[in-house]
Amino acid sequence: MDHPIVVYFHHVDDENIYIDITEALRHHQQSLNPHTELDFVDMASGGVISKENLTLINRDGADVKEDELLPSDQLYLDYDLSRYDSLNEEMEIDVMVVHPVTAEDIAENYYASEEGRYRVSTLNNGADGQVIDPSWEELDLILGHPKVQGYNNISQEPNAPSRRDLQFALGLESESLPQLVVFDHQGIVYHTDSVEEMLLFLEEL
Numbered sequence: 001m002d003h004p005i006v007v008y009f010h011h012v013d014d015e016n017i018y019i020d021i022t023e024a025l026r027h028h029q030q031s032l033n034p035h036t037e038l039d040f041v042d043m044a045s046g047g048v049i050s051k052e053n054l055t056l057i058n059r060d061g062a063d064v065k066e067d068e069l070l071p072s073d074q075l076y077l078d079y080d081l082s083r084y085d086s087l088n089e090e091m092e093i094d095v096m097v098v099h100p101v102t103a104e105d106i107a108e109n110y111y112a113s114e115e116g117r118y119r120v121s122t123l124n125n126g127a128d129g130q131v132i133d134p135s136w137e138e139l140d141l142i143l144g145h146p147k148v149q150g151y152n153n154i155s156q157e158p159n160a161p162s163r164r165d166l167q168f169a170l171g172l173e174s175e176s177l178p179q180l181v182v183f184d185h186q187g188i189v190y191h192t193d194s195v196e197e198m199l200l201f202l203e204e205l
Contacts, residue, residue: 001078009073019047028081047091055095064098074099103169112185125177126155132178
């Protein structure tokens with residue numbers, strides 16, 4: 001590839017594949033202004049790729065079917081972003097290399113960044129809306145812990161396909177959601193459905 005970029009699948013219709021190129025365009029524009037910190041807060045950009053004469057393959061070169069794509073799957077394209085027109089959004093692409101994003105990939109975004117540190121998350125069931133909602137005081141205790149790097153809410157996609165099943169990927173398939181989960185830099189180290197039990201666990205770290 002002469003101009004490799006990574007974008008994300010959004011949706012598809014009868015004629016086109018629609019992608020999110022926001023992240024790639026941010027990197028491109030920042031590279032043109034290396035000594036200036038650009039503000040991208042309100043920037044969101046999409047692309048439209050015709051399915052006519054488009055080939056979908058995985059990284060091993062095997063064909064990928066259109067119906068295998070899920071929102072946020074990574075797509076590798078050969079495209080010069082200096083040609084991008086935000087008013088048109090049409091992009092001429094012949095080959096799209098697909099990296100299917102899995103539940104494991106998603107979970108890794110919530111891991112602690114280094115050994116000896118932790119992140120706390122709530123895994124909610126998006127289907128029935130049940131949540132664990134720590135009080136402000138409890139959140140202060142979680143976020144104030146010297147080894148805790150942050151707190152997040154994660155939603156399990158309703159009727160998630162197997163590769164996006166976070167509950168299974170985290171080994172919580174036998175547990176009822178929601179669950180409070182503690183991650184270290186390698187994966188899950190503790191889970192519970194009780195805020196009080198979570199706080200006791202953190203006290204022992």
